[in-house]
Amino acid sequence: MSGVPAIAAEGAEVVLDGTTLLAPTTFSVMPGEFRCLTGSNGSGKTTLLRAFLGSRRPTGGAVLVRGEPADMTRHRQRRLLASLVEPVPVARDMTLREQVTLVAASWYGNTTTTAGRAEEIVGRLGLTALAERFPSQLSSGQLQLFNLALTLVRPADVVLLDEPERHLDTERVDLVVTLLTERARQGTAFLVATHEAVVVEACDGVVELG
Numbered sequence: 205m206s207g208v209p210a211i212a213a214e215g216a217e218v219v220l221d222g223t224t225l226l227a228p229t230t231f232s233v234m235p236g237e238f239r240c241l242t243g244s245n246g247s248g249k250t251t252l253l254r255a256f257l258g259s260r261r262p263t264g265g266a267v268l269v270r271g272e273p274a275d276m277t278r279h280r281q282r283r284l285l286a287s288l289v290e291p292v293p294v295a296r297d298m299t300l301r302e303q304v305t306l307v308a309a310s311w312y313g314n315t316t317t318t319a320g321r322a323e324e325i326v327g328r329l330g331l332t333a334l335a336e337r338f339p340s341q342l343s344s345g346q347l348q349l350f351n352l353a354l355t356l357v358r359p360a361d362v363v364l365l366d367e368p369e370r371h372l373d374t375e376r377v378d379l380v381v382t383l384l385t386e387r388a389r390q391g392t393a394f395l396v397a398t399h400e401a402v403v404v405e406a407c408d409g410v411v412e413l414g
């Protein structure tokens with residue numbers, strides 16, 4: 205395991221027009237570590253995740269990806285980091301299978317293994333029977349699983365998730381937790397904002413805000 209954290213915050217703070225969105229926060233997540241981000245409503249979890257993605261600029265301190273200031277305009281960082289924080293754009297006129305395969309192909313190329321990668325994640329998230337449907341034909345929980353499939357099908361050393369449990373029943377939460385734990389064991393670093401006790405129990409440690 206490399207000594208450089210996959211991601212880190214060093215006194216990261218976000219203040220907007222005199223309002224503190226994120227109080228100074230310091231932590232690191234090592235490769236293969238599954239950390240949860242917890243705290244009450246409004247404590248700054250989404251703001252912190254957005255700081256890594258560049259949609260909220262820290263006004264103090266720093267957020268780092270592999271020791272460098274987070275900057276998702278750099279291709280190298282975009283390749284390292286996948287996220288389900290902002291709404292994922294979906295195509296209304298493409299099936300689930302087509303869209304997950306398209307995302308896989310955009311990162312891995314149109315190789316013989318690409319369709320297999322897409323099929324695997326669709327299966328792991330229990331979406332195989334729905335793979336020929338269009339997004340408008342899904343329930344809220346099924347849409348959330350589809351968004352997770354689009355996020356997890358691509359290569360990533362670090363994955364940021366904002367409340368992945370959203371709209372999911374207990375069985376599906378367990379499914380997602382199992383998948384994240386497995387990916388972490390394979391070396392992926394996770395930072396997961398959550399209010400779900402099952403997710404917190406499964407993770408390696410908590411970053412508590414507020």
Ligand SMILES: Nc1ncnc2c1ncn2[C@@H]1O[C@H](COP(=O)(O)OP(=O)(O)OP(=O)(O)O)[C@@H](O)[C@H]1O
Pocket residue numbers: 220223224225226243244245246247248249250251252
């Ligand atoms: N554009 C904005 N202007 C002012 N304050 C904002 C703005 N956006 C968010 N905030 C405030 O920033 C704080 C942090 O919000 P954030 O969404 O990061 O919290 P959170 O911990 O993710 O909350 P939740 O658990 O409810 O999802 C909140 O107090 C919120 O009211």
